[in-house]
Amino acid sequence: MSTETSGGVELSDFVLEVSGLEVSYEAPVLHDVGFTLAPGERLALVGQSGSGKSTTISAILGLLPGTGHVSSGAVKYRGEDLVRADRARLQTLRGRSIALVPQDPMASLNPSMRVGDQIADALRTYGMSNSAEVTHNVVRLMTEAGIPDAENRRRSYPHEFSGGMRQRILIAIALSGEPDLIIADEPTSALDVTVQKQILDHLQKLVTERGTSLLFVTHDLGVAGERTDTILVMNDGRVVERGTPQQVLGDPQDEYTKALVKAAPSIVVGREPSRALGAAGSTPAVGVGEGRVDGEAISANVLEVNDLHKIYKLHGRGKEVHALNGVSFTAKRGQTTAVIGESGSGKSTIAKIVLGLERGTSGEILAGGRNVDASSRAERSILRRFSQPVFQDPFSSLNPMWGIERIIREPLDVFKVGTQVERKRKVAEVLDQVALPASMLERRPAELSGGQRQRIAIARALISEPELLICDEAVSALDVLVQEQILELFRQLQSGLGVSCLFITHDLAVVANLADDVVVMKNGEVVEAGATRDVIDRPTAEYTQKLLAAVPGSGLLNA
């Protein structure tokens, strides 16, 4: 960072200078946030949801929603105060000087406009009027952003693109104004890890080539550490720590940062809490299982999937999608088996079929020795109780109109288990198991945090005493600290209750932390399966190796 003065005119050293920033709605939500960004510098803003990082960037862009306003402090772009700039000036700066790569690629493109037009819209605003020139640049920008066949694809609508491709289009838009500052707001948190890596690599390359400064907002310390020069940790509207990635990750000073670094899921199998507990829990688990399925032979496997196929027919086009292509694996009783894969790998289809929500096209699934395809109503009812789901999104998987007690009790009502009094006692018991206070029962889902809701969802799954929990991305929607708590809860439940767990996830770190065995899936096929430690330490399939390499910050955090 050298001081620049040219011709006696004072130029700011910094592309962006935020000082003493306070943003208020009714009350202040940001307190004294300050940082600087030099030309070409990459700065990460790290924190959990609600920490104020998104508010900070909205304030920089002048896009605070509702009654939000900067109540004190300054945001300076190349020395010019943005807080006091008028609307026209901000409009000119946006896109041309400060561009945004937004968080949710699925929702950030106009669904009723061709993507090419959305890029062209920006170019025209920045003063390009010749339409041949506009088209040429749209194709160029899309190609640079890594979209193949841009010449044709520019006429497609957003819903015809995958999430990763949509994010590339948004990157193309951000680059279209040749800005000297790009604000990337959690640009990849909605994407698969290998896609995430591609997008981040690409963004990084483009930014470096152009010498653009980057303000990178993320909740992921790994990503931040790997890809930026400076890390700023935010908590509760304040900057609690700042430094180089080595300082922040290697020697965190602030308590909150320490917790964050500790909780950051890493793929070190070294600490292995799950194994220790899992092993302790697996022995009684079989015992419990035996008690429940009276008179029947118990196999060591809670779930056996043999040569499972699932074919979806696309109506009217005669096309078929092979969601599952001869999948076979087993899940051991009392242990956690993870199924890992990216979107489209077929992992969620397995969950649906095991839960009996869908049927396989061919193949066999034995849940506790019973064929899931069982035809009799009574048998299906037993199977329904055998396994219970915990879904990804705790916000939409709880009925918002119901109180918590009714939500948790519902499986008992459905299966007609026990009297009202017994059901009530059982609700209190599972609530205790998921470590929530009894006062929760009076409330409704909207009053709870994401982590609390996921505990409720787990309590609901546990109440009918299933032998197998099927967790479909059960922690992916949660912040890392909360994620860690929920994973810990799963470990405790497994050692305490001996319940088996099929854990569907895309997150290798979660697998490493929780699962005893892992099944790696790609395009509807199992590419590798085995004990978690073996798979992670000595991955044999090329795809698994690629997955491992894509985990952000794996090098830094483990160092």
Next chain:
Amino acid sequence: MTRFVLTKIFHAFITFVLSGIVIFFGVRMLPGDPALAMAGEEATPERLDAIRADLGLDQPLLVQFVKFLGSIVTGDLGESTRTGLAVTEMIATTLPVTLWLSLYAIVVAVIVGITLGMIAERFRGKWPELGSNFIALLGLSVPNFWLGLLAIMGLAVILGWFPASGYVDVLSDPIRGIYYLTLPAVILGTSLAAVITRQTRASMIESMGTDYVRMARAKGLSRPRVLFRYGLRNSLIVLVTIIGLQLGGLISGAVVTERIFALPGLGKLTLDAVFSRDYPVIQAVVLVITASYILINLAVDILYSVINPQIRVSEDAS
């Protein structure tokens, strides 16, 4: 896309045939005897029989029905039992009046409604929103005929700005034609405008809060561009549906409005025909109204898919 449109047209055709059946039997279930209505109370039974034979009413229902279907196909809808004129001819002279009136009303309602709705969204919590809400409430709750009478009193009789009644063919004299239709069209369009105002406000509030609008603003787009290309464009998806649903009400509203402003339209023809049990005319009029309703919905369906590309694809797939 072509397939989507063809499917929609086929569905519309089926709907039309089914409504034809309902109309035919529905009209015959009306109380009253057309022969009696024509000949008067003192007619002899022989005279009544003669009239029935003339109209084909003495034949079995099924035979009448087949003839009815035949008449639709050939376009010869018979003759009015009241005036003796060809029904096709009567509809040909009255339908344009109603079509122009409705079209004009829709245009007025869409322009006024979307403008007021967008103003309400733009100035949330300030007086323009309150004003817009008040006007919308008024438009919904004050009956058409009352508003019509007030307008005739105030704007036509006292101020003399508009003619109180009458019709000039729009095609032969567009300026006077439109001038004569203005008052009736505004009155007829009022409730539709009110509905559109409310809907526009609600969907604009929703779409202006979306991530893609935020992104559009972050791109540095000008305010009008964000408002129209990103906000309104997506609000239209809901609006078109609502407007399509409301058009049925517009046609029935036309009956009243035509009466008040003494316009020689389909509405007036319908009323006259119903009072005199003029079966062929009632049948034909209802048929025409049904057909236009089906056509409107077809247009809405197709328009909807043009505005919302996602519909097109998912419909294609199913």
